[in-house]
Amino acid sequence: MPEWEKEPALTVLEWPVGSLLGRMRRRDRDALLRLGVPVSFPARQVMLRQGDRGEHALLLLSGYVKVFVGTRQGREVLVAVRGPGDLLGEMAVLEDRHRCANTVAGTLVAARLVGGAELREFLGRNAEACLSVARTVSERLRSAEKSRVDFVATPAPTRVAQVLIETAQRFGRRTPAGWDLGVPLTRAEVASLAGTALSTVEKAFHAMQNEGLLRLRYRRIVVRDLTELRRFGENPY
Amino acid sequence: MEVQTWSANSLLATLPPPARVELLRLGTRREFLPGQILVREGELSTHVILLVRGCVKVTATAPTGGLALLAIRVGGEIVGELAGLDGQPRSATVTAAGLVRARIMQQGTFHDFLTRHPQAAVAVSRTVGAKLRWATRRRVDFSGYEVPVRVARVLAELADSHGERTSAGVELQVPLTQPELAALVGAAEPTVHKALAGLRRAQVIKTGYRHMTIRDLTRLRAAADPDGEASPIPS
Secondary structure (H helix, E strand, C coil), rough: CCCCHHHHHHHHCCCCCCCHHHCCCCHEEEHHHCCCCCEEEECCCEEEECCEEECCCEEEEECCCEEECCCCCCCCCEEEEEECCCCCCCHHHHHEEECCCCEEEEEEEEEEEEEHHHHCCCCCCHHHHHHHHHHHHHHHHHHHHHHHHHHHHHCCCHHHHHHHHHHHHCCCCCCCCCCEECCCCCCCHHHHHHHHHHHHHHHHHHHHHHHCCCEECCCCEEEEEHHHHHHHHHHCC | CCCHHHCCCHHHCCCCCCCCCHCCCCCCCEEEECCCCCEEECCCCCCCEEEEEEEEEEECCCCCCCCCEEEEEEEECCCHHHHHHHHHCCCEEEEEECCEEEEEEHHHHHHHHHCCCCCHHHHHHHHHHHHHHHHHHHHHHHHHHHHHHHHHHHHHHHHHHHEEEEEEEECCCCCCCHHHHHHHHHHCCHHHHHHHHHHCCCEEEEECCCCCEEHHHHHHHHHHHHCCCCCCCCC
C-alpha cells in the first residue's frame, strides 16, 4: 500500500508552515481544532461541490485534496492542491455564496467539518484567528496571480517544471530515490496546474526522464534533484 | 460622506458602519495623479491603502518582461493588504488610472484596527477571497475558453463590478486601453482586437478612446457563456 493511502496519523504536532494551522497561535489553533465534528473521506470522493451553498467548511487534518473548477464545457481544471492544516470551503462560508470549486480527496482524508454559523461566530470574535485565515487566502491569491502571469509569459515546459518543484516543496517527502511529490497527480492534472496541454506535459516528462531528472511510477512522481529540475526549467529544450 | 463613490461589494460598502467611520479616519490622506505609482512590485513596504475615490490598475511583470494586468480596483476597496497581512514583498504594482484619493495606513495601524473590529477582519478576509475568486476564474478561463469568450467574460464582469447604467447602455467606469484589456484577458493584442471588432460589429459594445459602453449586456453575457444556462457560473 502506498504511503499516502495508509491510515493518517490523527495527532500531528507540527503543522506545515504555510498551512492555516501552521500559521496560528497555539491558543487559536486549539480552539479551532475543537470546532465541528470529525469526518473522513476515501480517495476520489467529492468533499465539497461547486455551486452548493457554503454551509460548512472543512479543516484538513491529514491527506491531500485537489481543487478543481468545472467549466461549462464539462472540463475540470485543477487549480490547486491542499494539504494538512489547510481550511477548505471557508470562502463560500464567509461570502455566503455558492462554492466556486469542487474539492476531491486525492488520498484518504481526515478532517473536521465545521458549520458555517459556528465558523463565522468563531472568526467574528477572534480577530487574530481571522487574520490567519486572511493570510492563507492572501497566499492563495498571490499564487493564483503568479500563475496568471506565468501563463502569459513563461514557456509551458518551464511551467511544468515549476509545478513539480512547488508541489514537492509543499507536500513532498525525501526518499532515497529523490523527492516523492506526496500527492498522486495524473499527467492531465499536472497539465491543468501548469495551464498547458496534456501533450506538452508528456513531452516535458519524456525529456526530464531522459535526463534522469524524473522517475514515474503508477501515479507517482519522484523528482531526483530539485536544483537540477530548476535548471531544466530555466532552459527546457 | 461620498457613499456613492464606493463600489457595491467593496470593503467599505460591506463594513459595519462604526468600523467604516473609524477606517476612514485612520492613517493619512493622500492624492495620486494619473500614472503615479502607489505601490511597486517587489518592494518590501507593508502599508495598506484604502481607495476613497478613483481607480487604480494592478499589474505584474513576468520574469521574461511581459506585463500582466491583474485587476482594477476602485473607491471603497483596499490595495496592498496582502503585504500588510503577510509582510511578503509586494506581488504587483499599483498605478493610479486617474486622480485617486486614498488613505495610507501603516501595517500596525491596520492590524490594530482589525484586532479591535473582528467583523472588519472577517470583511477583509472576504474581500481577499473575492479577489482570489476573480483570479481563479481568469486562470480557469485561460485553460477552458477561446479568446473571444474570455474577452466577453472579462467585459461582462467589469460591467457588473465597475459599470454605470446610462441611456446608451452600461458604461465601464475604468479607462482601459486595448493592450491593457489584452493583458487582463491573457491573450495577444491582435486576437483581442479581433474579438472586440466582432462585438462592435454585432452592436454589443461601443468603443471610443479609452472608453467603452456595453450596449447590449444580455448578448454580451450570451457571448461570455457559449453553452448557455447549464450550471451556475462560479462567481
